[in-house]
Amino acid sequence: MASKQLFSVFSKLVISTNSLNIARPICTTSSKLREVVNRKEMLKTVPAMDEGTQGEKSVEIDYGLNKHELFPTAETPNKLFNGIPFKDIPIFHIKVSKNNTLIALTDAKGDFKIVRSCGSEGFKHTRKGTNIAAQATAITIGTKAREQGYKTIRVKVKGLGPGRMSAIKGLQMSGLEIISITDATPVSWNPPRPRKPKRL
């Protein structure tokens, strides 16, 4: 950048000496050339972080939506899926945060079988908190689970973050059959006092 500016300044100088005009003063920084003028304006141009909440604000109406098939009922726990009652199907717990994604396979009681995270997958630092990392992690843990004989699973998602959607997609890509998706985000209307807001 600096070399570019210097070049432009020198080229102007050359032109000015050639045309015998009054030479412009040499200044290395120009306010017009600076990229970031205002932080607020800069943040407007940056796209919002993907939190895996596609369709959150949509107002579309599902015409062909069969509510009896889409949502669980009182009989659901004993309903059979591939010969297993719903309450005994193993669970994939996905914990999503801004900077990481953790995926754990447990049985219906909640005993851990396999645990993987974006960090243990080899993604380090800011790369952990990306949807690509989450998808790669989900694919590896999914294939591992398939090797161990798991076929049908249910998914429980906790938190908002870049890996929310892509982790579920990755699990499906690895060949597992996802029966249901549950949201377990901890939301409270009278929480303990949260941390102070960030200031920049």
Place this chain on the structure above:
Amino acid sequence: MTLKHVSFISRTVFVKNNDVEAACRVLNRILGREGLIDQYRRTRFFEKPCQFRRRINFERCKSIYNEDMDRKIQFVLRKNRLDAFPGAS
């Protein structure tokens, strides 16, 4: 306010025809409509009392405006006349 929800009964969507994305969208839409996602985002950082007051006042004004607007729209769309849509036929 917060009731302990039963896992895998509440906030659960079944996946139909292996279409995970559609199921996610339905789930997200329900969560968004119920205000759960907004509340989650709001409680990440402490909301100062002045911000709280500002937000509450804004929401109050918005709901009053929405109520009035709904009434107006209902008034314009009322159909208790002999010919429901005059000039349309």
